Amino acid sequence: MNWPAPALEFGRSTPPVAAALRSTLLQVHLARQASEGQQSKTDMVYQYLTGPRFRQRVEAIVEAFSSMREDLDKERKVIMKQWAKREEQIERVMGGTIGMYGDLQGIAGKSLQEIEGLELKALELDRGPGD
Numbered sequence: 001m002n003w004p005a006p007a008l009e010f011g012r013s014t015p016p017v018a019a020a021l022r023s024t025l026l027q028v029h030l031a032r033q034a035s036e037g038q039q040s041k042t043d044m045v046y047q048y049l050t051g052p053r054f055r056q057r058v059e060a061i062v063e064a065f066s067s068m069r070e071d072l073d074k075e076r077k078v079i080m081k082q083w084a085k086r087e088e089q090i091e092r093v094m095g096g097t098i099g100m101y102g103d104l105q106g107i108a109g110k111s112l113q114e115i116e117g118l119e120l121k122a123l124e125l126d127r128g129p130g131d
Helices: 004-050 052-111 120-127
Strands: none
Touching: 004 052
16 A cells, blocks of 8 residues: 555645635635626616616706706797897888988989999899899
């Protein structure tokens, strides 16, 4: 019986096997820990997304956007009303000016100098096709 020889060989190979086993166990433990951490984060995100806090935040954002849209629509209506009023005022001023210029042309004839912007050609260009 040669017991001492195999025991000696077993004794020499034990530290490398133990180190490899320890390293493998440590890697498995770290992988499980990371997996558990990832799962807990996933659970936390799911709880947040399905909970009332997330819904309240999204509702607050939607409410703010809706309020901004209403304000913008109100501003647009006010500005369009102002533009329409100014456009009408400009049309009246131009109509009055053109009428006065026509009256003066009727009185003075060709001796009245042409005024840029009030000649027939300029007025036709300003109106555009279909006006």
